Amino acid sequence: MTNPTQLGATMLKALVKLREQKGTIRIEDLGEILAEVAMTIPASNQPEVFLRGEFQKIADHIDQAKLEIASLIHIEGEEQPSPQNIGHATDQLDAVVKATEEATNTIMDSADKIQQAVDNNEADAKDIISNAVADIYLACNFQDITGQRITKVLTTLNYIDTKVRTIMQLFGQVSAEDAEKVAALRAEEPHKDKRPDAELLNGPQMSKDAPNQDDIDALFASIQ
Amino acid sequence: MAVDKNMPILIVDDYKTMLRIIKTLLKQLGFDNVDEATDGGMAFDMASKKKYGLIISDWNMEPVTGFELLKKVRADEVLKATPFILVTAESKTENVIAAKQAGVNNYIVKPFNADTLKTKLTSVIGEF
Numbered sequence: 001m002t003n004p005t006q007l008g009a010t011m012l013k014a015l016v017k018l019r020e021q022k023g024t025i026r027i028e029d030l031g032e033i034l035a036e037v038a039m040t041i042p043a044s045n046q047p048e049v050f051l052r053g054e055f056q057k058i059a060d061h062i063d064q065a066k067l068e069i070a071s072l073i074h075i076e077g078e079e080q081p082s083p084q085n086i087g088h089a090t091d092q093l094d095a096v097v098k099a100t101e102e103a104t105n106t107i108m109d110s111a112d113k114i115q116q117a118v119d120n121n122e123a124d125a126k127d128i129i130s131n132a133v134a135d136i137y138l139a140c141n142f143q144d145i146t147g148q149r150i151t152k153v154l155t156t157l158n159y160i161d162t163k164v165r166t167i168m169q170l171f172g173q174v175s176a177e178d179a180e181k182v183a184a185l186r187a188e189e190p191h192k193d194k195r196p197d198a199e200l201l202n203g204p205q206m207s208k209d210a211p212n213q214d215d216i217d218a219l220f221a222s223i224q
Numbered sequence: 225m226a227v228d229k230n231m232p233i234l235i236v237d238d239y240k241t242m243l244r245i246i247k248t249l250l251k252q253l254g255f256d257n258v259d260e261a262t263d264g265g266m267a268f269d270m271a272s273k274k275k276y277g278l279i280i281s282d283w284n285m286e287p288v289t290g291f292e293l294l295k296k297v298r299a300d301e302v303l304k305a306t307p308f309i310l311v312t313a314e315s316k317t318e319n320v321i322a323a324k325q326a327g328v329n330n331y332i333v334k335p336f337n338a339d340t341l342k343t344k345l346t347s348v349i350g351e352f
Binding site: 105111195197200201202210211212213216219220223 | 286
């Protein structure tokens, strides 16, 4: 039967060796150690087979978690971000912001030209207005392109959500104590909005929930 | 007293397209003397140097929001009476309450139209 003291000594020896070789111990190293320790446990009886299996399972979970997370980020050596990773999604959103800004400026430029032609009663107003209207229609192309980009982002987000849930399953259920730690972690996030009125910054609401101007006016008038 | 359509107006938004929209609408209403700022801090500096007849500001900007700008303006002995309209996508009840309690003169929710801007301007600065 495996001696717990020997087991502990084996693990400690492996940890110390690793520390001497690599300087720091990473999570994936623990997976390797557990896998090695599992192999040293003789499969002479049921409890030891179980113990060996559990150590190997933990080692496999650590490997699996590493691969799931790696699939979400840009890996050194990759020429382009994979469509599934976060970097690709942010690139798509940057492109959407840029495209909508360009389209908006084109539409406003056209509106200015029309207004000027009308105000100045220009001789070729008809041509100016026709051309400006054509530019407006063409600028509206942005909706098709941005729609496709946003669909790609949604696909990526769904993929990320699936991967994160898979990783969470490897780590088991979140206990009540974990939930408290998560709340504390969120409060400390380095990207936490430090503006004094951050709690009031919710951005636009979904159309079905958003009040209209009349609702806002009624509320405004009711406040003393 | 008749509204001076030449009065300087300060518009504040971090999106240049929104600044352009508001400036164009104000021009259509006859207000040509319009300055622009892209955040509350910049706007407060400008307002400290030039007397504006009206400030029209977005809320969500960095580093200084329109709400913080409103509070700074109302706390300043020289600027405190400056008419101030918020034009923002923030539409929750707590936002409207906080803004009114901080002294905003009117509150426009995005997206808005030209009629709304004209109505709110009239209510704040008078008929023009």
